[in-house]
Amino acid sequence: MSAPQVSSPWGKKAQVIPCSLEDVMSEQLASDLQNDSEDTEFKKAISESTAAAATSTVAPPDIDSDDMAAILAAAGISEGESNNDEIIARMMQLQFDREHNTMLDREANKYNGGSKVTISFENYKTKHPVYDEAEEDDDDEEEENYAPPKTKWEESPPKIGVKGYTGSGKNITTKHDKVICGRKNAERLMEFPPEFESGDGEGMDMQLPNRVYNKLKKHSIAENKRSTRHSDKKEQSTAEHVLDPKTRTKVFRLVNRGVIESLGGVIAGGKESLVFQAKGGSVEGMDIPEHLAVKIYKTTLMDFRTREKYVHGDHRFSKDDYKKQNPRKIIKIWATKEVANLNRMRKFDVPCPSVIILKDHILVMSLVGSHQTPAPKLRYANLSVPDLQDAYEQTVAIMKTLHHKCALVHADLSDYNLLWSDGTVYVIDVSQSVDLTHPQAFNFLYRDCYNVCNFFEKQNVHNVLSPEQLFNEVTDLDIQGEGADFSAQVQRYDKERKETDMVLGHNYSQFGFDYFFEKAQQFREAELAAMAGSSSDATKKSLTEMAQKYRFDSDDSDSEEGEGGEEV
Numbered sequence: 001m002s003a004p005q006v007s008s009p010w011g012k013k014a015q016v017i018p019c020s021l022e023d024v025m026s027e028q029l030a031s032d033l034q035n036d037s038e039d040t041e042f043k044k045a046i047s048e049s050t051a052a053a054a055t056s057t058v059a060p061p062d063i064d065s066d067d068m069a070a071i072l073a074a075a076g077i078s079e080g081e082s083n084n085d086e087i088i089a090r091m092m093q094l095q096f097d098r099e100h101n102t103m104l105d106r107e108a109n110k111y112n113g114g115s116k117v118t119i120s121f122e123n124y125k126t127k128h129p130v131y132d133e134a135e136e137d138d139d140d141e142e143e144e145n146y147a148p149p150k151t152k153w154e155e156s157p158p159k160i161g162v163k164g165y166t167g168s169g170k171n172i173t174t175k176h177d178k179v180i181c182g183r184k185n186a187e188r189l190m191e192f193p194p195e196f197e198s199g200d201g202e203g204m205d206m207q208l209p210n211r212v213y214n215k216l217k218k219h220s221i222a223e224n225k226r227s228t229r230h231s232d233k234k235e236q237s238t239a240e241h242v243l244d245p246k247t248r249t250k251v252f253r254l255v256n257r258g259v260i261e262s263l264g265g266v267i268a269g270g271k272e273s274l275v276f277q278a279k280g281g282s283v284e285g286m287d288i289p290e291h292l293a294v295k296i297y298k299t300t301l302m303d304f305r306t307r308e309k310y311v312h313g314d315h316r317f318s319k320d321d322y323k324k325q326n327p328r329k330i331i332k333i334w335a336t337k338e339v340a341n342l343n344r345m346r347k348f349d350v351p352c353p354s355v356i357i358l359k360d361h362i363l364v365m366s367l368v369g370s371h372q373t374p375a376p377k378l379r380y381a382n383l384s385v386p387d388l389q390d391a392y393e394q395t396v397a398i399m400k401t402l403h404h405k406c407a408l409v410h411a412d413l414s415d416y417n418l419l420w421s422d423g424t425v426y427v428i429d430v431s432q433s434v435d436l437t438h439p440q441a442f443n444f445l446y447r448d449c450y451n452v453c454n455f456f457e458k459q460n461v462h463n464v465l466s467p468e469q470l471f472n473e474v475t476d477l478d479i480q481g482e483g484a485d486f487s488a489q490v491q492r493y494d495k496e497r498k499e500t501d502m503v504l505g506h507n508y509s510q511f512g513f514d515y516f517f518e519k520a521q522q523f524r525e526a527e528l529a530a531m532a533g534s535s536s537d538a539t540k541k542s543l544t545e546m547a548q549k550y551r552f553d554s555d556d557s558d559s560e561e562g563e564g565g566e567e568v
């Protein structure tokens with residue numbers, strides 16, 4: 001029955017032929033069947049033509065467009081039989097691939113000639129999926145049919161029943177029999193992980209006493225654990241692979257955001273970090289210098305764990321927080337600490353790199369040096385005597401400022417962490433630096449004094465103070481004695497300070513850093529609260545503005561473990 005024709009001002013409606021769901025379903029079924037049959041037809045054609053090619057020693061004919069019928073005929077299909085374009089195209093491709101491979105074989109034969117050392121173009125051959133499938137199937141079959149040759153032990157295993165022994169009288173053999181146990185142990189040894197070199201025990205009648213087997217097993221388990229641990233660490237380690245994939249992605253993001261234009265070579269690779277040179281990019285509202293240093297803290301944590309003591313007791317970083325953290329977070333704490341200390345030093349005009357941005361364990365800062373040449377460490381700067389004298393005086397002045405204005409102790413001050421650029425001494429590497437409230441601050445300071453005096457003394461600088469004199473000069477204290485005696489007094493002083501909680505009368509709220517650090521914490525909390533829908537927009541806005549002003553990097557879009565806004 002045809003549908004009635006409806007006249008319409010927009011034109012004529014196409015005639016709709018009604019059809020039942022059953023028809024639609026069968027049409028779909030028919031189409032599926034056709035596809036299936038085409039596939040089978042193609043595979044059949046391929047296998048026939050492959051067989052024909054294998055028996056033929058004649059090279060395949062050169063192909064041109066008119067040879068289609070010939071190809072199809074070779075594949076056992078007449079043109080009338082197959083009018084499906086896809087089959088024809090696939091056949092053509094197969095033919096081309098085959099010719100390409102034959103040509104490579106010919107080339108290889110020409111090169112190789114009678115030579116014993118031969119070359120092969122196997123890797124350049126076009127593998128056709130149909131061949132590959134066939135090959136894989138063969139392999140599977142082979143593997144299924146493969147059974148390893150039986151060992152001597154398996155060929156004639158002694159049968160010991162449930163009673164636990166076999167035979168009788170003099171010929172009784174128990175399950176504790178030395179030979180049986182020895183062989184069994186040898187068998188089990190073969191099942192150890194492949195990395196464990198056990199040798200070929202099957203080639204001989206190997207027997208292992210229980211004692212030896214147990215020892216080997218223990219060793220194998222320990223080795224296995226050790227190697228897994230080792231390889232895990234290697235994967236993640238920035239040191240071994242220069243940059244691990246996660247770090248690389250983070251650096252790329254900084255490039256994408258325009259903070260870094262391009263990453264250059266490694267300036268230095270220490271035990272805790274890798275420092276790269278980089279070209280500064282441009283981001284609106286950010287003052288990015290032309291030359292940057294990118295410090296990437298290593299993600300292997302052995303060193304960081306041992307440096308817990310620099311965090312414990314620093315009123316800005318809770319000991320409990322540190323303990324609770326996973327390794328990646330601990331590194332972030334170190335990086336945050338470095339940023340905090342650099343910012344505080346900058347605030348009081350101590351020459352040091354200025355922080356551009358911190359993203360997890362990647363710290364982008366200004367490069368100390370002239371143009372794109374990084375400044376040398378004092379140790380390797382080869383300074384003239386007057387310059388050395390000048391460097392010494394600058395270092396003492398820096399130590400005084402650090403103490404009286406920044407209320408910081410460097411805690412790793414030496415000729416390795418002082419750079420010389422254009423007649424100025426710069427302080428770097430302050431991740432371990434501690435606040436004066438730290439219970440060991442003065443102890444660390446005495447050690448710094450020792451390192452500084454030792455270096456300049458060795459460089460023959462005149463009038464270098466002794467470490468004890470320098471300590472008193474920097475702190476305005478008057479501790480007597482020297483060496484171990486002095487050190488003991490410093491430690492006592494540290495202890496008393498802690499007990500009486502009298503830290504030179506400093507009022508720590510005056511330090512800009514602490515203020516902003518606390519605000520940063522509030523900012524994170526506000527963000528979390530906002531996520532839970534309980535923070536006012538005004539609060540969030542003001543905190544966001546503050547974060548932008550002081551570059552607390554609030555972009556957490558790529559933070560993997562949901563460690564919201566950890567960066568400063």
Ligand code: ADP
Pocket residue numbers: 267268269270271272273274275293295353365366367368369374375376377416417428429430
């Ligand atoms: P580590 O904690 O591994 O010792 P540092 O902060 O001391 O890391 O950096 C290692 C080396 O990288 C330094 O000795 C110095 O040569 C170089 N370096 C670090 N920061 C800068 C910088 N801002 N400008 C130039 N060189 C730098």
Ligand code: MG
Pocket residue numbers: 270416417429
């Ligand atoms: Mg260093």
